[in-house]
Structure formats: structure tokens, C-alpha cells
Amino acid sequence: MESAMPVKDLKASFEAIAQRNAAGQPLLAETDHGAKGTNLDLTVPAERVGDAARILDRAEYMIEAITGVDWLADKQMEIVYDFVDPVSGERVTFRARAPRDKPELPSISAVFPGANWHERETHDFFGIVFAGHPGLIPLLLPEDATFHPLRKDFAP
Amino acid sequence: MSSDAQALHHESFVLNVGPQHPATHGVLRIKLTMDGEYIVDAEPVIGYGHRMHEKMGENRSYAKFLPNTGRLDYVAALFNGHGYVGAVERLAGLVVPERAEYIRVITCELNRIASHLLWVGAFLVDLGGFTPLLYCFDDREHILDLLESVTGSRLTFCYFRFGGVCNDVDDNFIAGARAFVTSMRSRMPLYDAFVSKNIIFRKRCEGIGILSAAECRKYGASGPVIRGSGVAYDVRKLEPYSVYPQLDFDVPVYTEGDCMARYRVRIAEIVESLRIVEQALDKLPAGPVMADKVPRALKPPKGDCYFNVESARGSFGVRAISDGSENAYRLKLRSPCFSNLSLFQECARGMLLTDALALLGSLDLVIPDIDR
Numbered sequence: 015m016e017s018a019m020p021v022k023d024l025k026a027s028f029e030a031i032a033q034r035n036a037a038g039q040p041l042l043a044e045t046d047h048g049a050k051g052t053n054l055d056l057t058v059p060a061e062r063v064g065d066a067a068r069i070l071d072r073a074e075y076m077i078e079a080i081t082g083v084d085w086l087a088d089k090q091m092e093i094v095y096d097f098v099d100p101v102s103g104e105r106v107t108f109r110a111r112a113p114r115d116k117p118e119l120p121s122i123s124a125v126f127p128g129a130n131w132h133e134r135e136t137h138d139f140f141g142i143v144f145a146g147h148p149g150l151i152p153l154l155l156p157e158d159a160t161f162h163p164l165r166k167d168f169a170p
Numbered sequence: 171m172s173s174d175a176q177a178l179h180h181e182s183f184v185l186n187v188g189p190q191h192p193a194t195h196g197v198l199r200i201k202l203t204m205d206g207e208y209i210v211d212a213e214p215v216i217g218y219g220h221r222m223h224e225k226m227g228e229n230r231s232y233a234k235f236l237p238n239t240g241r242l243d244y245v246a247a248l249f250n251g252h253g254y255v256g257a258v259e260r261l262a263g264l265v266v267p268e269r270a271e272y273i274r275v276i277t278c279e280l281n282r283i284a285s286h287l288l289w290v291g292a293f294l295v296d297l298g299g300f301t302p303l304l305y306c307f308d309d310r311e312h313i314l315d316l317l318e319s320v321t322g323s324r325l326t327f328c329y330f331r332f333g334g335v336c337n338d339v340d341d342n343f344i345a346g347a348r349a350f351v352t353s354m355r356s357r358m359p360l361y362d363a364f365v366s367k368n369i370i371f372r373k374r375c376e377g378i379g380i381l382s383a384a385e386c387r388k389y390g391a392s393g394p395v396i397r398g399s400g401v402a403y404d405v406r407k408l409e410p411y412s413v414y415p416q417l418d419f420d421v422p423v424y425t426e427g428d429c430m431a432r433y434r435v436r437i438a439e440i441v442e443s444l445r446i447v448e449q450a451l452d453k454l455p456a457g458p459v460m461a462d463k464v465p466r467a468l469k470p471p472k473g474d475c476y477f478n479v480e481s482a483r484g485s486f487g488v489r490a491i492s493d494g495s496e497n498a499y500r501l502k503l504r505s506p507c508f509s510n511l512s513l514f515q516e517c518a519r520g521m522l523l524t525d526a527l528a529l530l531g532s533l534d535l536v537i538p539d540i541d542r
Binding site: 047049050051052071074075076077078079081083084094096098100101102103105107126127128130131139152153154155156163164 | 216217220222224225228257260386387388389390391392396401402403405407408409474475476477478485487489491499500502504508509512513516541542
């Protein structure tokens with residue numbers, strides 16, 4: 015495998031798709047790996063997660079994990095994607111937010127087939143729907159499960 | 171051939187493996203669609219051992235979750251503990267005394283050797299050779315005795331604390347670890363002669379279950395799996411943590427991508443782990459094994475961080491999110507086995523069933539680590 019692209023060279027591509035704050039600045043920051051566990055941390059609009067995944071695929075990054083966070087007070091679901099360059103060890107984390115009452119965003123399993131299981135797991139735990147996923151059926155929960163245990167308002 | 175016979179010939183059938191089956195090493199089920207001896211589709215069904223550890227991480231204090239970490243990948247449980255305390259220490263800004271970090275490295279590397287030994291034994295049983303298991307368990311037993319003397323347990327360790335380790339090592343442990351390094355080195359030629367050069371073993375492994383570097387990358391397969399496919403991704407080197415940068419060791423890489431390459435990586439890693447243990451014992455500094463003034467009820471400031479370690483099976487990562495309270499707001503556990511198994515469905519297509527079981531074994535899966 016050839017050496018992948020350093021994070022600083024990817025920054026411009028990510029700035030183009032990153033979510034903007036009220037002042038029009040992209041929500042993107044280079045971070046200290048030793049302090050935060052990642053080199054680049056950014057937020058993209060939910061509909062751009064496929065673009066972010068394709069940038070990382072072209073740069074030969076490896077998928078590490080996908081997960082959710084339920085921000086009950088903000089009425090939002092956050093979806094966190096972790097990627098690592100297996101040649102340099104540099105990391106990129108991108109996040110997206112979706113409304114909590116109808117959390118839906120595109121699947122990236124066509125770009126990274128390994129995302130298939132991570133998205134199924136995130137659907138199990140949070141009820142987040144990944145549009146275009148080939149089979150969003152329970153992975154770790156029972157096959158007839160209709161509950162999402164990591165939602166903050168989940169009551170067993 | 172009559173059309174009926176032809177239809178019969180092309181008829182596929184469904185074969186169920188597991189969830190209770192010796193080749194799956196735990197409660198893993200694989201729904202196979204077969205064309206004769208060849209696999210048309212192999213769909214892993216997981217979750218039989220799911221305990222929702224991530225929920226348990228949210229509904230109890232940080233310290234109370236520590237014993238849970240020993241029950242993820244229980245064959246190499248210290249690494250889970252290292253990943254978890256590392257994430258919380260990073261969130262809380264705790265500085266760990268150097269002696270404690272050295273002890274973490276020594277015990278983790280011993281655990282890695284024990285884990286690889288168990289894998290060699292179990293993998294050989296998968297392939298029909300029973301005897302090596304007994305040799306592996308003999309050597310592994312010495313490690314378990316050593317770890318028991320300092321951690322109090324033999325398998326589901328809960329030894330690391332936020333800011334250090336709960337118990338200092340004594341002279342007996344240090345002497346025992348040195349003796350083990352010597353004895354294990356003398357055993358390596360035996361494994362080489364007994365297993366690596368065995369013609370039946372080689373025929374079952376060489377050229378079987380080839381995984382490309384691209385497949386590993388697209389599925390997130392790490393550890394000895396990706397290093398058997400020519401990529402030198404080792405968290406200890408590329409994303410250094412603890413005192414690994416102060417120790418001299420190599421990252422074994424084989425390029426063939428077959429079961430044999432993954433076997434060779436693990437055998438070479440045992441040798442490297444012995445080097446690490448020996449150096450860490452030589453360098454072990456004096457001093458405390460716990461940081462001062464770690465509050466009993468730890469409340470890390472609001473924040474979000476990731477911390478991952480090179481476990482015996484690959485990158486074990488923890489994303490910890492704090493809202494400033496005594497409990498984690500979110501605790502994501504990234505399991506290496508989960509990603510390593512996820513490539514099986516694609517890669518097993520078209521393989522002979524017996525070869526696919528060799529591939530499955532070579533991934534070194536611990537099912538409770540997948541199910542969490």
C-alpha cells in the first residue's frame with residue numbers, strides 16, 4: 015500500500031464540504047493526536063458524509079468505527095466517524111448531526127463495506143437510519159428488537 | 171446429463187454452523203449457502219453474547235465500569251483495561267507515574283504472548299492437530315501464574331486504575347518474568363520445528379484465505395490480520411502511547427496475506443514481546459505506581475476524546491464523552507474482532523468450507539469482544 019495523504023493535504027478538501035458556523039467559518043480543527051486521539055476533527059452536513067468518506071477512501075484511509083451520541087437536550091443525534099491512515103497513523107474524525115425525532119443520513123457502506131456492520135450497530139443502539147444501507151436489520155440486538163437502548167430516554 | 175440432474179447439480183443448500191460449534195470458538199453462527207463443498211455465501215450472525223457494555227458505561231461511575239473491561243476480549247483482557255483507563259486519563263488530564271506505565275507494558279506484553287499462545291493452540295485444533303495445544307497451554311500457564319501473582323486474576327483482569335495500577339510488582343514477579351523470557355525463547359525453535367515446518371499445517375495455510383491490503387483497509391481489519399497483508403499498522407509505533415517509544419522492538423509484517431502469513435506475524439510478535447518485556451524489566455524505574463490525588467469520584471471535565479491501543483487482535487479503541495458528571499455521557503468501545511470478522515462474508519465466497527474455517531480461525535476471534 016502506498017503512503018497515504020497527510021492530514022494537512024486533506025484539510026482543503028474537507029474545508030469545502032464542512033458545515034459552516036453562523037460566522038461562515040468551517041467547523042473543522044486540526045487537533046493534537048496525543049491530547050484528543052485524532053489529527054483532524056470536523057463536522058459535515060448529514061447529506062455530505064458520503065463525500066467525506068470518498069475523500070478518505072481516495073487517500074487510502076482505513077475505517078475504524080462509526081457510532082452515535084444522543085444529545086437529548088439539543089434534540090439531536092450526532093454520528094461520529096473515525097478513520098485512520100494505516101501507513102502514517104494519522105487520524106480523521108468527522109461528525110454529522112441529524113434531528114433526534116427523525117435521524118436519517120446516507121449510508122457510506124458502498125464506499126467502505128466495513129461500514130455496513132457499524133451502521134447496523136448504530137441503528138440498533140440509537141435508531142439512526144442510514145439511507146441506502148443494503149440491510150439495516152438488528153446486528154447485536156435480538157432480531158425482533160424495536161427498542162434502541164442508547165437513546166437517553168430509553169426505559170427498559 | 172439430464173436436465174433434472176443438471177438442476178440438482180446446481181442446487182445450493184443452506185448449512186448452519188454454530189452458534190454452538192467448536193470451530194467458531196464461542197457463540198458465533200454462520201449461515202452458509204453451499205454449492206457442494208464450495209461456499210456461495212457465508213453470513214455471520216452475531217450478538218448471542220451481547221451484554222450492552224456501552225450502556226453499562228453510561229449508567230455507573232467511571233471506576234465501577236473497570237471490571238467490565240475484563241469481560242470484552244477476555245483472552246487479552248489487560249488491553250481493554252489499558253484502552254479504557256487511557257481514554258479516561260486523557261479526558262481527565264491525569265499523569266501516570268512512569269513506573270506504572272512500565273508495569274502496564276510488561277503485563278500487557280505478557281498478556282499478548284499468552285493470547286497468541288492460546289490462538290496457536292486453538293488454531294491447530296481447528297486444523298486437526300491436537301498436540302500443540304498442550305505445549306501452548308504449558309507455556310501460557312507460566313504467564314497466568316505471573317499475572318495472577320500481581321493482578322489477583324488469571325483471565326478477566328481488572329488491574330489498571332485511573333492514574334496507575336492497583337498493585338506494585340515485587341521481586342518474585344520480576345524474577346519470574348525474567349525466567350519466563352529465557353524459557354519461552356528456548357521454546358521458540360520447538361514451535362518452529364513442530365508447527366511452522368509441519369507439511370500438513372503448511373498445506374492447510376499457505377495460499378489459503380488470502381486477504382488483500384485494500385480489503386483490510388475497507389473493512390478496518392487491524393492487528394496481525396492487516397500486518398499479514400503487508401501493512402505495518404501497529405498502534406504502538408504509529409500512534410505511540412504509554413512508554414512504547416522508549417522501547418526498541420520491530421513490527422513483524424508479512425506480505426502474502428494468507429493464513430500462514432497471519433500465523434507467522436503472531437509467532438514473530440511473541441519474540442518481539444519477549445524483547446519488550448526484557449527491556450522494560452531492565453528499565454523499570456523506582457517510584458509510585460499511582461498518581462497522587464486521583465479523586466474517588468472522578469469527574470472529568472466536559473470533553474470528547476479517543477484513545478486506542480494495540481491489543482493482541484488489533485486496534486482496541488475507546489471514545490469517551492464526558493458531560494462533567496460522575497458517569498460517562500457516552501462510552502464507545504471499538505472492538506478489533508468486530509471489524510476483523512466483518513470481512514469474512516466477502517472473503518469466504520467461493521472458498522472450500524474447510525479452507526474458510528482455516529480463514530475464520532486465522533482471524534483470531536474472541537466472540538464476546540465482538541458482541542460486547
